[in-house]
Amino acid sequence: MTQDDRAQTGRDTREAAAARAGIAVRPEEFQGKRYPGDREKVFELKGVDVLYSGVTAVKGISMDIHRNDVTALIGPSGCGKSTLLRCLNRMNDLIPTAEVRGELLYQGEDLYGPGVDPVQVRKLIGMVFQKPNPFPKSIYDNVAFGPRILGRKDDLDATVEKALRGAALWDEVKDRLADNAFGLSGGQQQRLCIARCIAVEPEVILMDEPCSALDPISTGKIEDLMIELKDEFSIVIVTHNMQQAARVSDRTAFLMVELDATEQSRWGRLVEFDETEKIFTNPADKRTEDYVSGKVG
């Protein structure tokens, strides 16, 4: 942080305070595991605003999301986490009044550029929702649904098995693939939705509070699954459960609600985006600190 930055924000980083006090860390290995600096970017957001009916919902979001990371979006209700997540696979297109401004690149290409097919986007960037939402079909048909739509008829059984194995559900359902998916428990249904998502072999999985309706055991299974899946996919997760963000994510973005001077308008703003370890042990911004400590909501 430069003098100018300090003058602008009125804040001082702890690193700067430590440097002024002559405290350096040694040996270096005690600093904890370091996040590799030069990572491949999946998403690049540059000054992204999202508006509903002309009213700003999130403002000025700039962040890079890296390949094979679990990236968590945290923040109080109404701060625009889900809105931001839904921008990443053009799910907001389904809301007629929604408008996305700024630059949102997916693997270097403009996600909102002319000629980009939102359906193709959602094939590459899958989504798992808060409430498990299996189709009223058999377990097998749920997972085979995407590949069938895409016209992949070859070796469908193998595709279904691979997806169910990938979602850590195969052993529990392999003898009842023809049963209705509604017969599964909530946690199994959510893993089925993850299997349905990965059956079309996306590159990114977006998860919007995927465990909020699940018990701790099912939550633990989904969290283990996320850590396994990130070898193959990039994951972005919205969660209200701070400990879940701390457990599963590599990097965490904290968003909060900002009010205008008249307190009539409010929008979401990115406050801090850093390695999860840093966000939860030594965040740079006091607002992040207060939120992750649970001192303010």
Added chain:
Amino acid sequence: MADQVRVYYQEELEKLEASGLGGLDLVDTAIERTLEAIEHTDVELAQIVVADDDRIDGRYLEVHQSLITLLATQSPVATDLRLISALLHVLKNVERMGDQCVNICKLIPLSGNEPPADAEMVRLILTMGKHTRTLIMQAKRAFEERDIELAQDLVRQDDAVDNLNRECFRLALEIGDDADKREWAMTMLLAARAIERIGDNAVDIGEQVAFVVTGLFREFEDASHPNE
């Protein structure tokens, strides 16, 4: 942002910090009595210090257990997590300081009924003790006020204690040929060494202050890399 939440947790953490740092007041009393016992070869007072160490140990156990409970039930993060980690270190130092007082007080009966005391060496040890009490109170204030400069100043003060300890050693070397006097001097050297260690414990507490404030840990003075 909404109003302050998790009030119970915050109050509990503040209470535990006050209680843990209050252990330093117990240590201060123990050192005061220890010095008096050295000055007057007061074996009874030394026994009281030994017995009273249970209070310091009790404080350690009580606050330690409560901090573990907070860790288990409240999932503290960020500054709160660093504070709890630092308090666990401080508690260990408090317990060690109490033990050093016990070590000194156990030496007092060994020095005999009317020991052949060297007045200069006793004066040096009492001065060391006085400095160490100042160090402890300064460490406590630095922690309470999260004052890194005050914490770092502990090093300067501790250097004075270290110099007095070396002076004691020099006096012991020159104490003469009398066997009783030499034995007394050796016993007092152990006491001086224990007081010197208490000073080091106070500096360790200062290092935890820097950790709580900055999130970075570094020894203020590193015995294994003295020239860095």
